[in-house]
Amino acid sequence: MYIGKQYYPHEPLYQTLTREQQEQIHSSALRVLWEQGMSLTHPVARSLLAEKGAIIKNDIVYIPPSLVEWAVRQAPSRVTLYDRNGKPTMFLEHKNVYFGTGSDTTLLTDYESKTSQPWTLEQIAQAVRLCDYLENIDFVMSMGIISDVHYSLNTREQYATMIRNTTKPHVIVCDGKEDLEDVFRMYIAVRGGREELRHKPYGMVYNEPTSPLVHTDEAIDKLLLCADYGMPSNYATGSLSGATTPMTAAGTIVLSTAECLCGLVIHQLRNPGAPFVFGYGNSPMDMRTVQAAYAHPVGMQTQGGMCDMARYYGLPSWGEAGHGCSKLPDEQAAQEGMFTIQIAALQGCNVTHDVGYNNFGLGFCLETLVLNDNAISMVKELLKGVEITEETLAVEAIKKTGCNGDFLRSELTRKGARQMWRSELSDYLPYSDWQGQGSLSMSERAHRKVKDIIASHYPEALDPEIDAHIEDIIRRARMVIPS
Amino acid sequence: MENAEKLVQAVMDGDEELAVKSAQAIIDNKEDHQEAISRLTEAMRILGRKFENFEIFLPEMIMSADAMTLAMATFEPILLATETNRKKGIVVLGTAFGDMHEIGKNIIKTVMTADGFDVIDLGKNVSPIEFVNRAKETKADIIAISALMTTTMHGASDVIQLLNNAPSGCTHKVIVGGAPTSDEWARRIGADGWAPNAAESVLLINRLMER
Numbered sequence: 001m002y003i004g005k006q007y008y009p010h011e012p013l014y015q016t017l018t019r020e021q022q023e024q025i026h027s028s029a030l031r032v033l034w035e036q037g038m039s040l041t042h043p044v045a046r047s048l049l050a051e052k053g054a055i056i057k058n059d060i061v062y063i064p065p066s067l068v069e070w071a072v073r074q075a076p077s078r079v080t081l082y083d084r085n086g087k088p089t090m091f092l093e094h095k096n097v098y099f100g101t102g103s104d105t106t107l108l109t110d111y112e113s114k115t116s117q118p119w120t121l122e123q124i125a126q127a128v129r130l131c132d133y134l135e136n137i138d139f140v141m142s143m144g145i146i147s148d149v150h151y152s153l154n155t156r157e158q159y160a161t162m163i164r165n166t167t168k169p170h171v172i173v174c175d176g177k178e179d180l181e182d183v184f185r186m187y188i189a190v191r192g193g194r195e196e197l198r199h200k201p202y203g204m205v206y207n208e209p210t211s212p213l214v215h216t217d218e219a220i221d222k223l224l225l226c227a228d229y230g231m232p233s234n235y236a237t238g239s240l241s242g243a244t245t246p247m248t249a250a251g252t253i254v255l256s257t258a259e260c261l262c263g264l265v266i267h268q269l270r271n272p273g274a275p276f277v278f279g280y281g282n283s284p285m286d287m288r289t290v291q292a293a294y295a296h297p298v299g300m301q302t303q304g305g306m307c308d309m310a311r312y313y314g315l316p317s318w319g320e321a322g323h324g325c326s327k328l329p330d331e332q333a334a335q336e337g338m339f340t341i342q343i344a345a346l347q348g349c350n351v352t353h354d355v356g357y358n359n360f361g362l363g364f365c366l367e368t369l370v371l372n373d374n375a376i377s378m379v380k381e382l383l384k385g386v387e388i389t390e391e392t393l394a395v396e397a398i399k400k401t402g403c404n405g406d407f408l409r410s411e412l413t414r415k416g417a418r419q420m421w422r423s424e425l426s427d428y429l430p431y432s433d434w435q436g437q438g439s440l441s442m443s444e445r446a447h448r449k450v451k452d453i454i455a456s457h458y459p460e461a462l463d464p465e466i467d468a469h470i471e472d473i474i475r476r477a478r479m480v481i482p483s
Numbered sequence: 484m485e486n487a488e489k490l491v492q493a494v495m496d497g498d499e500e501l502a503v504k505s506a507q508a509i510i511d512n513k514e515d516h517q518e519a520i521s522r523l524t525e526a527m528r529i530l531g532r533k534f535e536n537f538e539i540f541l542p543e544m545i546m547s548a549d550a551m552t553l554a555m556a557t558f559e560p561i562l563l564a565t566e567t568n569r570k571k572g573i574v575v576l577g578t579a580f581g582d583m584h585e586i587g588k589n590i591i592k593t594v595m596t597a598d599g600f601d602v603i604d605l606g607k608n609v610s611p612i613e614f615v616n617r618a619k620e621t622k623a624d625i626i627a628i629s630a631l632m633t634t635t636m637h638g639a640s641d642v643i644q645l646l647n648n649a650p651s652g653c654t655h656k657v658i659v660g661g662a663p664t665s666d667e668w669a670r671r672i673g674a675d676g677w678a679p680n681a682a683e684s685v686l687l688i689n690r691l692m693e694r
Contacts, residue, residue: 104663118667118671216608288534288537290541290587
């Protein structure tokens with residue numbers, strides 16, 4: 001298995017649901033799809049479903065189990081995402097884990113003033129360059145809504161900025177099929193053709209139903225477009241348990257699974273075999289503050305169940321980590337980050353997004369992103385596990401050292417000393433050295449690192465011809481800005 | 484226990500059945516319904532404070548507001564002819580265009596109704612022109628727009644732009660809310676107010692009505 005670029009010979013044993021519980025969730029989701037049905041008004045989706053045995057009454061569609069199970073068999077068990085240069089970098093299958101940012105927050109946290117401000121286009125470019133640099137960030141999402149361009153151009157500007165400022169693959173969130181198709185056109189410019197894009201997807205698309213049980217025309221439009229292009233897509237509810245899904249983790253898993261399977265069926269009916277990523281996000285609603293409790297243990301339990309269900313269906317999984325409710329890159333942010341990153345890695349959550357989110361996902365913090373990059377690095381090291389070979393068991397070295405000796409001269413120590421896990425960010429200095437370097441806290445060091453990277457790191461330049469194509473797509477969209 | 488006291492207790496407990504029964508008993512026994520209503524209003528204010536202080540949680544608050552709304556509906560026939568029947572104001576409420584999320588909006592509707600406003604619920608996925616037309620038709624004081632998604636929140640600014648372009652005479656105030664929205668954003672798009680939650684939204688519209 002892989003976590004980012006790191007290969008592991010063994011998968012972790014962690015599991016949330018037993019096989020029997022997975023069967024129960026599956027049966028319950030099938031009951032919701034057939035007994036309760038889903039609200040769906042999209043005419044194309046309705047006729048695709050009706051032709052294959054779904055029952056339609058008014059705006060509700062009832063999907064039979066056989067159709068769901070047919071769709072599960074059609075969808076591929078693995079999806080590969082490729083970077084800007086066409087190199088395969090993310091293998092979405094089994095328990096592989098890849099980490100990336102989230103999209104479309106409204107506010108960026110300013111470390112020095114402890115305030116949050118709307119994002120500018122320049123700040124998005126800086127944040128993407130930061131992601132390009134960070135070793136443990138495997139893909140990028142837009143992070144922020146750009147406040148200094150017209151809202152109808154926001155997504156196009158976001159993806160142009162992402163293409164220009166990093167070679168890493170994307171996860172795409174768009175308002176509707178028009179801007180999504182423009183983003184696909186940008187990717188086609190990068191790849192050199194539509195078939196080339198289908199062969200080497202430069203990203204996957206985030207689509208979502210509206211819990212409970214509603215599938216909007218806009219969401220289905222985007223889902224069908226992905227199927228047509230062969231661009232990987234998920235269909236992930238962002239639920240609030242207690243409000244939009246049942247309060248219980250099991251009930252949330254059932255409802256979200258049913259909604260996701262509804263999307264899968266429509267997607268596979270449109271284009272059997274098109275790449276699909278299973279999954280959904282959940283944050284319990286805090287009934288005191290009416291806020292989504294991000295990085296909550298119950299939400300992460302739900303995610304564990306969802307990852308198990310993805311593997312039950314033989315589909316890649318989607319989830320979140322490195323996010324939280326804290327407003328600053330403080331102790332709470334560090335706890336939320338480490339807790340969720342570690343558990344997502346154990347859960348084998350293939351596409352783990354939202355790294356760097358704060359303030360319930362309404363805000364983003366570059367320092368938190370850098371702290372979490374460090375946390376991912378630690379977790380990667382942890383999950384390497386214990387290597388057992390004749391050499392690592394070290395019986396000969398123990399005998400050679402003998403009683404009351406030391407291993408400082410041992411071949412194993414000499415080899416291992418340079419390979420030992422280290423971090424640019426964690427402090428392992430003696431007290432006086434730490435003091436000599438300014439007595440900085442970890443978030444202060446993270447802030448310094450953010451500033452250094454933004455000032456000094458520039459990604460591999462984009463081919464000017466491709467850049468011109470992309471600019472042309474934005475220019476055409478600019479011409480039709482609504483007054 | 485006297486009926487007014489029972490009514491207050493029923494609303495505090497979120498017991499819809501007992502609230503309606505107690506309100507009906509007040510009417511049947513020709514007890515002072517005005518006194519009961521003012522005690523209920525005070526009870527809701529206390530509940531609002533308890534919610535703010537995390538002493539009660541959203542489900543309890545919602546159940547109390549539902550019981551309050553039903554109790555007020557029970558009193559409506561005897562209030563019809565009187566001055567006191569006048570609602571505090573008219574609110575046209577809906578979820579921004581393209582947004583199908585209704586839970587936040589429904590919470591707002593419940594608490595605003597319980598506070599004595601006439602709330603006209605346009606539902607979800609409401610086009611900017613529909614907001615404006617319905618506000619005009621109903622002579623609404625306030626247009627309240629809810630958005631849960633970053634991709635739909637700009638629907639609120641479209642409503643404000645429409646109002647700004649409309650011929651003079653449009654005096655509706657616009658308030659906005661929902662998870663991705665903020666005070667700063669509301670000011671930027673020219674809204675008259677923003678509230679972070681349902682309880683604050685009620686205070687906000689009361690303030691706007693005083694202007």
